[in-house]
Amino acid sequence: MKSVVFTNALIIDGLGSDPVLGDILVVGDIIKEIREPDSNVHADRCIDVAGLVLAPGFIDMHSHSDIQILSAPDHTAKLTQGVTTEVLGQDGLSYAPVNDETLATLRTQLKGWNDDPVGFDWNWRSVGEYLDRLDGNTAVNTAYLVPHGTLRMLVMGNQARLATAEELAQMCEILRRGLDEGAVGLSAGLTYVPGMYADTEELVELCRVVAEYGGYFCPHHRNYGSNVIAAYRECIEIAKSSGVALHLAHAHLSFEVNRTRLAELIEVFDEATSEGIDFTFDSYPYLAGMTTLMSQLPSWAQSGSVEQQMARLSDTHERSRIIDALDVSGSDGHQGLTVDWQTVRVVGVSHAPELSWIVGMNFAEAARQVGTEPSDFCLDVLIATYLGASCVIFMGFENHVQALMTHPAHTVGSDGILVGDRPHPRSWGTFTRMLQTYVREEEVLSLPVCIQHMTSAPARRLGLRDRGRIVEGARADLVVFDPATVRENGTYERPRVRSQGIIHVMVNGEFALENGEVTGVRSGRVVGKLQ
Numbered sequence: 001m002k003s004v005v006f007t008n009a010l011i012i013d014g015l016g017s018d019p020v021l022g023d024i025l026v027v028g029d030i031i032k033e034i035r036e037p038d039s040n041v042h043a044d045r046c047i048d049v050a051g052l053v054l055a056p057g058f059i060d061m062h063s064h065s066d067i068q069i070l071s072a073p074d075h076t077a078k079l080t081q082g083v084t085t086e087v088l089g090q091d092g093l094s095y096a097p098v099n100d101e102t103l104a105t106l107r108t109q110l111k112g113w114n115d116d117p118v119g120f121d122w123n124w125r126s127v128g129e130y131l132d133r134l135d136g137n138t139a140v141n142t143a144y145l146v147p148h149g150t151l152r153m154l155v156m157g158n159q160a161r162l163a164t165a166e167e168l169a170q171m172c173e174i175l176r177r178g179l180d181e182g183a184v185g186l187s188a189g190l191t192y193v194p195g196m197y198a199d200t201e202e203l204v205e206l207c208r209v210v211a212e213y214g215g216y217f218c219p220h221h222r223n224y225g226s227n228v229i230a231a232y233r234e235c236i237e238i239a240k241s242s243g244v245a246l247h248l249a250h251a252h253l254s255f256e257v258n259r260t261r262l263a264e265l266i267e268v269f270d271e272a273t274s275e276g277i278d279f280t281f282d283s284y285p286y287l288a289g290m291t292t293l294m295s296q297l298p299s300w301a302q303s304g305s306v307e308q309q310m311a312r313l314s315d316t317h318e319r320s321r322i323i324d325a326l327d328v329s330g331s332d333g334h335q336g337l338t339v340d341w342q343t344v345r346v347v348g349v350s351h352a353p354e355l356s357w358i359v360g361m362n363f364a365e366a367a368r369q370v371g372t373e374p375s376d377f378c379l380d381v382l383i384a385t386y387l388g389a390s391c392v393i394f395m396g397f398e399n400h401v402q403a404l405m406t407h408p409a410h411t412v413g414s415d416g417i418l419v420g421d422r423p424h425p426r427s428w429g430t431f432t433r434m435l436q437t438y439v440r441e442e443e444v445l446s447l448p449v450c451i452q453h454m455t456s457a458p459a460r461r462l463g464l465r466d467r468g469r470i471v472e473g474a475r476a477d478l479v480v481f482d483p484a485t486v487r488e489n490g491t492y493e494r495p496r497v498r499s500q501g502i503i504h505v506m507v508n509g510e511f512a513l514e515n516g517e518v519t520g521v522r523s524g525r526v527v528g529k530l531q
Contacts, residue, residue: 001028002509005043006480009054013470014455016448024054026476029509029523034472049480052503055451056468057084057140057477058431059458061282062218062249062413066094067114073522075139077418079505079513080498081431082479085141085458085467085527087413090249091220092149092189095122096130097174102153108306109193111350112292112390115419128181131526138524139512141477143462145187145218146178148206149195158194160303163202171202172209184462184528185215187249190222190231191333192295193302200234207242213530216245216278216461225255225335229264236272239279246272247461248281250289250415251404254395255337262400269409280461282413283404285433287396288492290347290417290424293389294382296334298325309387313379323375341367341374343394345492346381348420350388355381359421360493390420392492402444405434411458425495429488432499436487447483462528480504 004026010019011034023041025033035041060078063086069075078086088094093113095106103125107116124130127146134142151171156163163171175186186206189195207217217239223231232248239246253265272279294302294309301312301322312318325331326339341363349355358366358381363374370377381389404410412434416427426433431454438444445453459468466475479502486501505513510523 003027003032003043004045004047005041006054007041007046007048008037008050009480010052011470012053012055012448012451014056014451014468016452018448019053024470026478026506026509029476031470031472031474031476034470047504049503051482052480053447053483054470054478054480056455056470057479057505057507058082058412058454059085059462059468060414060416060430061087061247061411061458061461062090062415063088064090064113064415064417067117067120068418069138069140069142070133071117071120072418073137073139074518074520076498076518077416077428077496079139079518080502080516081429082481082502082505083140083431084477084479084505084507085143087143087145087184087462089145089147089183090187090218091192092147092187092195093192094147094150096124096127096150097154097178098125098150099154102150105153105158105306106150108387111388112348112420113417126181127178127183131182134524135526136524137522139518139522140507140524141527142524143526143528144183145185146175146183148186148188148198148203149192151175152194152198158303158305160197160300162197162199168202168205172206175206175209179210179213179215179530182526182529183215184530186210186217188217188219190219191224191335192220193299196222196299196332200238203238204241207238207244211242211244214463215530216247218247218249220249223335224252225337226257226330227336228253228258229261229268232265232268236268236277239272239277240275245278245461246280250413251281251283252396253400254289254397255335257337259397262403266403266407269407273409280409280411280457282411283401284413284415284426284430285401285405285438286424286426287398287401288392288394288424289415290390290392293378293391294387296326296331296339296344296391297322298331298333302333306387310383313383319379322379326375326378339375345392345394346389347392347422347424348388348390349381350385350390352384355384356421390417390423392424402438402442405438405453406444410453411461412454422493423495425488425490425492428490428495428497429499432486432501433488435481435483440483463530464527467527476506476509478504478506
């Protein structure tokens, strides 16, 4: 069995402890021994990491790499940030479990998240088959959440109505199957179609199933804008009623209407913990979010088949109704608010090269250049890209971002989307930005606490007792980095620039990144199985 020793490391164990100088011996995929610096340690390979930090590999609690992790398997964006595990199946929408019809719909609906790669082999339909495809074929470890919207699609399509008792029973049965096959919980996207059509009672019943398995509920809650506090409270009520552990996806408090509500949100979070809810959340360290452009439209416009959605965009009457929601009355797809088109930037035009000139522009600017209104131009872009356009929306507040990352229930999730002409830089820089900006430069977090939020805290949520910490007997998911030089290099203008300062990344005892270079090793495993 191969052995590697890292010598003279500044060890940060992921548990919040102060750094210690020492050597770590890895045998196979296990941390075999941790000792004081000793030049007599024997191993097949000895790596001197003097002056560098050795920490557990970072866990991305919210990732949209579901297809890209297979179709572009080097996974450079994440490895060069020190990520060794990602949680997929987010926001209630992913590619398992599916049948032929729902898979076709999802491939179109999620092009802005994962593209629809030419020649890609979609050789699964169940959760278990998808996890089998991932296991041992990825650069990093993966965990998977059963997506609520995908369940709903399987049972009742994109219909804008409540589920019947029989339909809900079918969803519960399919969810059980997914948990049996290796998923760690349930995600929901309550501002996305079709998840937004579900009521609280539907989610409570599904979460009761998840609670039986010891998994967790991960909602993209119902409103981040006009009714944000009530939306957070709904998630907490679901957890209380069902007994499920709650992990809020990409928690933030954004948009001008919420500028003064930070104390109110923190109080809601603290109440959840005081009431005995097993509560955590993730956030990303940026002021802009990224999503599909189609998701900003009112929910009724997104119902039905792709063909029905496309027809509405061209129908004069329906188009007028959509524009009214976007500009006058407020769109539930845009968090109940009207759209400030200066804050919405086009970042992907999905196989519509004639629109490449608008990439990087906000809609107000682009519409001026063609002599039309932004909302009209938005619908034209959706038609041209067959609903595949993506956008970045600038809506955050720096003081809110910093306050959330200091909360004890905080973990880190990139919400990273790897496709598009000019996607969000968080896909390439979330974890290195935490270390650079919020540890070294701004001193918002200490280095041990920041690493704890990126390692043992998410590992606990995933039920991973042998990852996210440096202790003897743990799995050898490790990252070595230079605390003085680690930094993100991507920007909104040039996002696909790899981070610097991450020297080595070990996944299950194998080097996925060595001396700053991707090795091509695929040692990632599916983790977090509840049985």
